[in-house]
Structures are given as structure tokens and as C-alpha cells.
Amino acid sequence: MENLAAPTTPVRLAPRRVTITDLAEHLGMTKGTVSRALNDYADISETTKTRVRREADRMGYRPHAQAQAVRTGRAKSIGLVLQIDEHDGQSPFLKDFIAGLTGATSEIGWTLTVGSATSDDDMIQTMARMVDERKVDGFVLPRARVNDHRLNYLTSQGVPAILYGRSNFFAEDTAAYFDISGEDAMEDAVMRLHALGHNRIGYVGGVDVFNFTHLRHEGYREGLDKAGLDYDAGLVRWGARTAQDGADAFRSLIESSKPPTAVVFSTDETALGAYHVARDLGLRIGDDVSVVAYDGIPEADHSDPSLATYRVDNRSAGHKLIEMLKAIIDGAPAPSQRLLETAKFHAGGSISAPRRTSEELRAYIL
Amino acid sequence: MENLAAPTTPVRLAPRRVTITDLAEHLGMTKGTVSRALNDYADISETTKTRVRREADRMGYRPHAQAQAVRTGRAKSIGLVLQIDEHDGQSPFLKDFIAGLTGATSEIGWTLTVGSATSDDDMIQTMARMVDERKVDGFVLPRARVNDHRLNYLTSQGVPAILYGRSNFFAEDTAAYFDISGEDAMEDAVMRLHALGHNRIGYVGGVDVFNFTHLRHEGYREGLDKAGLDYDAGLVRWGARTAQDGADAFRSLIESSKPPTAVVFSTDETALGAYHVARDLGLRIGDDVSVVAYDGIPEADHSDPSLATYRVDNRSAGHKLIEMLKAIIDGAPAPSQRLLETAKFHAGGSISAPRRTSEELRAYIL
DNA sequence: GGTCTTGCCGAAACCGGTTTCGGCTTCCCA
DNA sequence: TGGGAAGCCGAAACCGGTTTCGGCAAGACC
Numbered sequence: 001m002e003n004l005a006a007p008t009t010p011v012r013l014a015p016r017r018v019t020i021t022d023l024a025e026h027l028g029m030t031k032g033t034v035s036r037a038l039n040d041y042a043d044i045s046e047t048t049k050t051r052v053r054r055e056a057d058r059m060g061y062r063p064h065a066q067a068q069a070v071r072t073g074r075a076k077s078i079g080l081v082l083q084i085d086e087h088d089g090q091s092p093f094l095k096d097f098i099a100g101l102t103g104a105t106s107e108i109g110w111t112l113t114v115g116s117a118t119s120d121d122d123m124i125q126t127m128a129r130m131v132d133e134r135k136v137d138g139f140v141l142p143r144a145r146v147n148d149h150r151l152n153y154l155t156s157q158g159v160p161a162i163l164y165g166r167s168n169f170f171a172e173d174t175a176a177y178f179d180i181s182g183e184d185a186m187e188d189a190v191m192r193l194h195a196l197g198h199n200r201i202g203y204v205g206g207v208d209v210f211n212f213t214h215l216r217h218e219g220y221r222e223g224l225d226k227a228g229l230d231y232d233a234g235l236v237r238w239g240a241r242t243a244q245d246g247a248d249a250f251r252s253l254i255e256s257s258k259p260p261t262a263v264v265f266s267t268d269e270t271a272l273g274a275y276h277v278a279r280d281l282g283l284r285i286g287d288d289v290s291v292v293a294y295d296g297i298p299e300a301d302h303s304d305p306s307l308a309t310y311r312v313d314n315r316s317a318g319h320k321l322i323e324m325l326k327a328i329i330d331g332a333p334a335p336s337q338r339l340l341e342t343a344k345f346h347a348g349g350s351i352s353a354p355r356r357t358s359e360e361l362r363a364y365i366l
Numbered sequence: 367m368e369n370l371a372a373p374t375t376p377v378r379l380a381p382r383r384v385t386i387t388d389l390a391e392h393l394g395m396t397k398g399t400v401s402r403a404l405n406d407y408a409d410i411s412e413t414t415k416t417r418v419r420r421e422a423d424r425m426g427y428r429p430h431a432q433a434q435a436v437r438t439g440r441a442k443s444i445g446l447v448l449q450i451d452e453h454d455g456q457s458p459f460l461k462d463f464i465a466g467l468t469g470a471t472s473e474i475g476w477t478l479t480v481g482s483a484t485s486d487d488d489m490i491q492t493m494a495r496m497v498d499e500r501k502v503d504g505f506v507l508p509r510a511r512v513n514d515h516r517l518n519y520l521t522s523q524g525v526p527a528i529l530y531g532r533s534n535f536f537a538e539d540t541a542a543y544f545d546i547s548g549e550d551a552m553e554d555a556v557m558r559l560h561a562l563g564h565n566r567i568g569y570v571g572g573v574d575v576f577n578f579t580h581l582r583h584e585g586y587r588e589g590l591d592k593a594g595l596d597y598d599a600g601l602v603r604w605g606a607r608t609a610q611d612g613a614d615a616f617r618s619l620i621e622s623s624k625p626p627t628a629v630v631f632s633t634d635e636t637a638l639g640a641y642h643v644a645r646d647l648g649l650r651i652g653d654d655v656s657v658v659a660y661d662g663i664p665e666a667d668h669s670d671p672s673l674a675t676y677r678v679d680n681r682s683a684g685h686k687l688i689e690m691l692k693a694i695i696d697g698a699p700a701p702s703q704r705l706l707e708t709a710k711f712h713a714g715g716s717i718s719a720p721r722r723t724s725e726e727l728r729a730y731i732l
Numbered sequence: 733g734g735t736c737t738t739g740c741c742g743a744a745a746c747c748g749g750t751t752t753c754g755g756c757t758t759c760c761c762a
Numbered sequence: 763t764g765g766g767a768a769g770c771c772g773a774a775a776c777c778g779g780t781t782t783c784g785g786c787a788a789g790a791c792c
Binding site for chain 4 (some may be wrong): 396397398399400408409410411414433435436437438439
Binding site (some may be wrong): 063075 | 426428435450465642
């Protein structure tokens with residue numbers, strides 16, 4: 001006996017849990033019957049069902065999730081794998097998002113299993129491990145990319161998944177998704193600025209691996225179109241991710257020979273970078289130059305002046321993603337689970353009617 | 367050994383996983399033997415072990431985690447329950463922390479199960495559910511409180527847990543913890559300021575439900591002591607949590623009749639609140655008034671001037687917490703798992719030798 | 733009154749692993 | 763040469779559930 005590689009003795013767990021066998025014994029029936037009663041099978045009488053249920057929660061019975069999983073193949077858990085080498089930008093977003101996800105999962109009696117990855121390959125491997133070990137029944141995929149590799153992998157494996165965002169430019173996705181229309185917001189932003197009297201409206205976009213970057217840029221373009229303004233590549237900057245990137249882009253726009261009198265940023269974070277530059281140049285945002293952005297991070301509200309932005313409710317997004325994913329896992333066809341909502345405009349002190357023309361602005365800066 | 371036609375399965379496209387029975391069949395031995403070989407039992411020959419292992423990963427065998435859990439009682443998962451009604455302050459902290467936790471859990475082949483709660487009662491219930499369903503083997507408890515109720519519950523139930531922080535003021539905790547000595551940092555901050563020439567050093571502390579609030583305050587006190595300065599309750603403010611709170615506290619200190627020339631904040635976030643107030647009052651931080659804080663959030667680095675602070679590595683903290691918790695789950699006595707590290711000072715432009723005395727400062731402000 | 737349903741539940745197999753128990757070889761040594 | 767101890771593995775129980783199958787009893791139908 002001592003030659004067995006017995007693992008070190010585990011710590012004592014809670015007072016022995018009540019199993020379905022205990023329950024069956026107390027009720028004087030077989031565990032099969034108890035199981036079917038609890039799972040609401042049609043071949044169990046109403047009388048028996050209520051008797052079983054009552055006794056179950058009198059005794060504090062909770063089914064052993066793992067044991068159920070062995071037979072049913074359902075881990076009753078949703079997977080979420082975070083890319084952790086990424087820039088910090090998802091931080092503010094993360095907490096609300098997780099709150100939404102966990103809230104919804106616990107409502108249906110499931111749990112959220114979180115992993116992390118340091119590279120694209122690692123991401124796939126981490127997800128593969130979770131699937132192979134049957135730890136999760138499906139995945140939520142935040143920060144959708146163009147032609148998202150996670151989605152490609154999972155669908156090839158037949159694992160249910162849902163995107164937060166879209167992944168196929170403007171073409172209809174083949175997969176399930178929940179998204180908020182950034183393009184509508186950008187379009188609205190441009191038209192709103194135009195209505196205030198702005199005619200030179202700049203744009204600072206994001207990194208092109210993310211699908212939303214393309215969508216929002218298209219929205220900006222659409223907005224110009226509806227406002228009757230021409231698209232001028234000189235007014236557009238790309239690839240901004242951090243506040244610093246936003247600052248650089250803003251400086252390059254505002255110091256150009258024909259500076260914009262208003263700038264639309266595709267994210268709040270990059271927009272806030274512009275605040276420092278403006279201060280440096282002696283410009284007052286919301287007065288000398290207007291700024292609108294997108295996301296609705298807390299800092300946007302606390303900045304001075306407060307940033308006009310389109311607010312995204314990540315909490316409710318997380319909630320809906322779980323509901324939709326659950327439907328897919330339960331057999332709904334993925335294409336039936338697609339939802340696109342719009343962000344709400346949140347007024348702020350960062351926009352106003354133009355005080356100076358582009359020329360005057362340039363002269364003022366010099 | 368003829369191949370039967372595949373049964374007509376529902377939507378489950380995933381290629382049927384290889385089970386331990388398949389593996390045993392291929393190897394021509396019983397699944398019991400295979401299991402023991404894979405789990406490195408002493409009564410299996412080395413030859414057989416390697417043969418089994420080789421075949422296992424040739425066939426891509428991955429044990430079904432849930433099935434293992436049924437017999438072993440190990441879910442191979444760590445629980446983390448977030449309080450989601452809380453102020454946003456834990457956002458920046460959250461991502462790094464989760465990265466550390468998930469990184470460490472996946473290194474040992476485990477996973478992280480995340481839940482959320484909206485109140486203290488909900489917190490206990492959520493944890494109870496995870497334990498009862500045997501979804502987790504132990505908990506990491508972030509944001510330790512004084513006499514932490516989560517810890518009390520879990521130890522009463524015999525469920526392994528580890529605190530991120532301490533929960534018993536200065537008395538030795540009875541439970542396991544990993545923490546970073548905020549008190550040492552505060553003490554060092556005061557002495558550092560004193561060495562620069564400051565003699566009136568204010569303090570802005572946190573909310574008293576959290577244990578670290580008391581520890582850091584005591585560190586401040588200790589620092590004064592070592593610097594030979596008297597503790598003056600008029601220089602101390604409590605209960606600051608948000609940037610706004612920090613701003614209010616700072617204003618109240620700086621507008622008092624004998625303002626401090628330097629202020630120690632117990633968190634970066636509250637310290638950054640002071641920046642706005644300083645600007646309003648025409649004071650330059652790091653010049654007219656010195657500020658030191660604690661945490662090392664990214665914004666501290668991007669602020670102008672950059673904030674001198676004590677940096678906490680939440681990623682590595684998460685990693686260590688998992689290692690220590692795993693040891694407890696494997697049978698190590700909880701009291702043996704205690705670790706206290708120190709935060710690294712990160713210089714910033716927010717401190718300098720005092721330019722004005724307290725009196726001059728007051729006059730300057732008026 | 734006999735036959736057919738229908739309702740309801742027990743019995744047992746099953747899910748994919750782990751662990752106990754015992755028996756057969758082989759080796760060692762008297 | 764015999765007996766005991768290792769060494770090694772097969773057989774089967776077990777973990778806590780779910781699901782299939784079949785049978786009994788009561789009611790419906792003719």
C-alpha cells in the first residue's frame with residue numbers, strides 16, 4: 001500500500017454533501033426516478049415531482065455539476081479567453097463586461113471560465129484545451145477582428161461561439177454576433193458637427209486588425225456624404241490605439257496647413273490624448289476645437305471639459321451575448337443569433353459651434 | 367473490432383474525443399492500468415508508463431476534466447467572485463490581476479471560474495453555489511476587508527481560500543494571504559518627503575472597510591515618527607475612494623489655515639484627483655506642492671507631471687496567489703502560506719524640495 | 733370481461749474516468 | 763528447491779449523476 005503514489009491527503013471539504021442517492025433513500029425511491037423528477041420528465045407524476053422537489057431543497061440537495069457533465073456532455077460553463085499582451089485599452093471595458101457575462105451565466109445556473117493567452121497561437125491552444133477537457137460548452141469572443149481567427153478555429157471544430165462585434169467588414173457575418181453600430185455613431189457625429197457649422201471635420205481611426213475600425217471609418221465617410229462634405233484623406237489619421245497615439249494624430253491634424261475645426265475620434269481613449277496637446281497649444285477643447293468620440297469610458301465624463309461621446313453599455317452587452325450563446329448551445333442555428341444595437345449619444349462640453357474658421361485656427365496656433 | 371456506423375448525432379460536429387477506453391484498447395490493456403500509468407503510480411513499470419504516454423499524445427488524448435472530478439473530488443478550478451456594484455477603482459487592477467491568475471492556473475492545468483455578486487449576501491450565496499456544485503476547489507479573495515466575511519464563511523465551511531491582502535489589522539492573520547506592504551510604502555514616502563525638506567506632510571486615506579486603509583495609515587504615522595514629526599489629525603483625511611474624493615480631500619487640506627507642503631495619498635486614483643484642484647488653484651504639483659501615492663496605475667505615468675508612486679505588480683500577485691492556494695488545496699496548512707512583499711518606488715515629477723513654507727503657500731493661494 | 737393504452741416507476745446500463753484488491757510472475761535467498 | 767517478497771497488471775467496484783428499457787397497474791374501449 002505504501003508503494004502507491006498516493007497524492008498528499010486533501011483538505012477536508014464541507015460536511016459531506018447530500019447526493020442524489022441520499023435523497024432517493026430518504027424518499028424511498030430509486031435515484032433514476034429522483035433524477036427524472038428533478039429534470040421534469042413527462043413520465044413522472046406531478047405528485048411525485050413536487051414531493052421530490054420539496055425534499056430536495058429541504059435537504060439542501062445540489063446536483064454535482066461535474067457528475068452531470070459526464071453523462072450530459074454539458075459543462076454548463078461559458079469560456080472567455082483574454083489576450084493579455086494587448087494594450088491596456090480594454091481595462092475599463094473589462095469590468096463591466098465581465099459583470100454582464102457572469103450575471104447572465106449565473107442567472108441560468110452556469111459559470112464563466114476565464115483563460116488568458118499571450119499570442120494568437122496561444123489563444124487557440126488555450127481554447128483547444130478548454131474544449132478538449134470539456135470545461136466549457138461555448139465561447140464568447142470579445143474584440144472581434146477582421147476574419148477572426150478564433151471564430152475560424154471554433155467553427156471548424158463545431159464549437160458554439162459568439163462574437164462581440166462583427167468580423168467580416170460590412171458583409172453579413174456567417175456566425176453569431178452581438179454588436180453596437182459604431183458606424184451609425186460616427187455618421188451621427190459628423191452630421192451633428194456639421195449641423196453646428198463645422199465644415200472641416202477630421203477623423204482619427206483605430207488599428208486595422210479590428211473590424212470596428214473599418215466600420216467606424218465607413219460611418220465617418222457616410223456622415224460626410226450625408227452632410228454634403230467631401231472626403232479629404234488629409235483629414236484622416238489611422239492606427240491610433242493609446243492616448244499617446246491619439247495625441248500624436250491630433251497634433252498632426254491640428255498643425256497641418258488646413259486644420260480641422262472638429263475631430264471625430266473612434267475611441268474615447270485616443271480622444272483624451274488630444275486634451276493634452278490642446279493644452280500645450282493653448283487651445284480650449286469644446287471652444288477652439290470640437291471633439292467627439294465613442295465608448296463612454298468613465299474618464300470621458302471626468303475630463304475637462306467632459307467629452308461628448310457615444311456610450312456603449314458593456315454590461316448589458318455581456319448579458320445579451322450569454323443569452324444568445326446559450327440559445328446556440330441549445331440548438332438554435334447560429335445565423336439566427338445576430339443582434340445590432342446603437343450607442344446612445346452622451347452630450348459633453350467638448351463640442352460647440354466653430355469659433356474660428358480653419359484659416360483663423362491655423363493663424364491662432366502659429 | 368469492426369467499425370460500427372456512426373450514430374446519427376445532433377449538431378455535435380466535434381470529432382469524437384478519444385477516451386481512456388479507446389486508448390486502453392489500442393494499447394491492449396485495461397483502462398485502470400492506463401489511468402495509473404498516466405497518473406504516475408509506483409506500481410506501473412517504467413516501460414509501460416512511457417509506452418502509454420507516447421500513445422496518449424500520439425492519439426491526442428486529453429482526460430475529461432469533469433469525469434476526473436467525479437471520482438477525485440477535484441474540479442481543478444479556482445474561484446474568483448467579483449463585487450460588481452463597487453466603484454470602478456478596481457478596473458485598472460483587474461486586468462493584470464486576472465492575467466496573473468489565469469496564467470498561473472493554466473500552468474498547472476487548472477482553470478479560473480469567475481462569478482460576480484452585487485451585495486455581501488449575494489457574494490456568499492454565489493460562492494456557496496460554486497462550492498456546492500463542486501465547480502471550484504478554492505477561492506482567491508481580492509480586496510481584503512477588515513474581518514473579511516468571505517473568509518469567515520469559507521473557513522467555517524472548510525473551503526480553501528487565500529486573501530489578496532490581510533484582514534486582521536496588524537494582528538497576524540489566521541488564514542493564508544499574499545500581500546504587499548502598503549505600510550512600508552507609506553512610511554518610506556513620508557521619510558522621503560522629509561528628507562527633501564518637507565515638515566508638514568498631509569495624508570489622504572481610504573475607506574475603512576478595507577484593511578489596507580488601516581495599515582497604510584499606520585505606515586504614515588510610523589513615517590512621521592521616524593522623521594521626528596508630530597502626528598497632526600488636521601493633516602489627515604479619510605474615506606477617499608474616487609478621484610473626486612481625492613480632489614475634495616486635497617482641497618480641504620490645501621485650503622486649510624496651515625496647509626501641508628506635501629501630501630501622501632493611499633491610492634493613485636485619489637492622488638490624480640488632486641491634479642485638477644491644483645490646476646484650479648494655480649498650483650503646480652511637484653513644484654508648489656508635492657504628492658506621492660500608491661498603486662502604480664497606468665494613468666499615474668501619463669499624468670503631468672508623472673506621479674511618484676509605489677508600484678504594485680498585480681500580475682505577479684495573481685500568480686503567487688494561485689501557487690499558494692494550490693499548495694493549501696494539496697494539503698499544506700493555511701498558516702504556512704503567508705507572504706508579504708514590498709512595493710517598488712517609482713520616481714515621478716510630482717515631488718521635489720518644498721518651494722514655499724506652509725505659510726507662504728497659504729498666502730500664495732489666497 | 734378481455735384487450736389495449738396509458739401513466740408511472742424500478743432496474744440497470746452508461747458516462748469517463750480513478751482506485752482498490754487480488755493474483756500471477758519473477759526474483760532473491762536460505 | 764522452496765517460500766516469501768516484490769513488481770506488475772487485470773478485474774471490478776466506485777464516483778454521482780442521466781437515460782433507456784421494460785413491466786405493472788389502472789383506466790378506456792368494444
